[in-house]
Amino acid sequence: MAGSKYAYVRNFELPDPLLPGTFMVFRLDGHSFHRFSDEHGFTKPNDIRALELMDHAAKDLMEQHSDIVLAFGESDEFSFLLRKSAALYNRRQSKIISTLTSQFTSSYVFRWSSYFPDCPLKYPPSFDGRLVLYPSAREIRDYYSWRQTDTHINNLYNTTFWALVQQGGESTTQAHATLKGTVSKQKHEILFSRFQVNYNALDARFRKGSTLVREEISEQSLPTTEELPPTQDLPPSETAAPSPIRMRGRKKPRTTIVVLHCDIIKDDFWDTRPEILSDD
Numbered sequence: 211m212a213g214s215k216y217a218y219v220r221n222f223e224l225p226d227p228l229l230p231g232t233f234m235v236f237r238l239d240g241h242s243f244h245r246f247s248d249e250h251g252f253t254k255p256n257d258i259r260a261l262e263l264m265d266h267a268a269k270d271l272m273e274q275h276s277d278i279v280l281a282f283g284e285s286d287e288f289s290f291l292l293r294k295s296a297a298l299y300n301r302r303q304s305k306i307i308s309t310l311t312s313q314f315t316s317s318y319v320f321r322w323s324s325y326f327p328d329c330p331l332k333y334p335p336s337f338d339g340r341l342v343l344y345p346s347a348r349e350i351r352d353y354y355s356w357r358q359t360d361t362h363i364n365n366l367y368n369t370t371f372w373a374l375v376q377q378g379g380e381s382t383t384q385a386h387a388t389l390k391g392t393v394s395k396q397k398h399e400i401l402f403s404r405f406q407v408n409y410n411a412l413d414a415r416f417r418k419g420s421t422l423v424r425e426e427i428s429e430q431s432l433p434t435t436e437e438l439p440p441t442q443d444l445p446p447s448e449t450a451a452p453s454p455i456r457m458r459g460r461k462k463p464r465t466t467i468v469v470l471h472c473d474i475i476k477d478d479f480w481d482t483r484p485e486i487l488s489d490d
């Protein structure tokens with residue numbers, strides 16, 4: 211059927227396919243979260259509620275897209291790795307970036323009140339999204355090492371900075387001046403000698419960020435068919451959820467998404483999970 215005389219404008223929409231057989235890294239970053247965190251009273255330097263909310267939105271995104279094999283988050287950002295063979299939205303770039311950014315943002319807002327029950331949103335938060343293609347495992351390893359190194363540098367600085375301000379009574383200007391030109395070892399020393407803080411003993415979540423991976427569920431931990439509640443007794447929203455409980459009669463999912471706070475720079479993390487960087 212011929213379109214209307216206006217339909218030719220469609221031809222101006224150019225295809226934007228991504229190179230096949232390459233790793234995609236999709237990174238989101240909170241827009242103006244310096245202001246957003248201030249307006250919503252985030253704890254300094256790290257707000258556990260805000261970090262857990264980010265993790266939850268990232269987990270939601272992984273549940274929606276099985277091509278995401280890894281996610282790493284710190285502060286107001288998350289980096290998702292999609293397998294080389296990912297075929298979502300026919301690898302159309304703007305479709306992927308816009309949909310994933312929107313889904314993550316929507317989850318963040320949807321779950322906000324669970325993490326900040328006493329603090330209603332003052333305005334809608336937003337995130338930017340970008341996608342970078344990498345040809346090999348080497349760049350992916352270096353990419354994630356880059357992000358985790360950044361986590362370390364920022365967290366050590368922020369932890370020392372806020373100790374100087376909150377416990378040391380320095381103004382923010384003074385604290386900046388105190389830290390100017392200091393190397394990592396000196397920040398450790400300031401924390402230890404002035405505030406009795408052993409940086410390496412602080413919560414690994416703050417020092418290492420959050421790493422989300424899929425882990426196999428052992429067959430024993432899955433409910434047997436006899437233990438499952440009758441599907442028809444569940445409300446519609448529950449029957450739609452992709453959890454083992456609702457999978458009656460269908461193939462049970464073999465994996466679950468876990469949140470880790472571990473080193474991802476050294477080989478161990480990758481050696482024990484070869485599927486993340488596989489050529490599939």
Ligand SMILES: Nc1nc2c(ncn2[C@@H]2O[C@H](COP(=O)(O)OP(=O)(O)OP(=O)(O)O)[C@@H](O)[C@H]2O)c(=O)[nH]1
Nearest residue numbers: 240241242243244247252253254255256257285286
């Ligand atoms: N207090 C507090 N602030 C946080 C926390 N996580 C993120 N932030 C804030 O979010 C900012 C994130 O840094 P950026 O992404 O570089 O800055 P931004 O203001 O979001 O700016 P754009 O990303 O360029 O839009 C930090 O500088 C903090 O101000 C937190 O746990 N506690």
Ligand SMILES: [Mg+2]
Nearest residue numbers: 239240241243
């Ligand atoms: Mg930001």
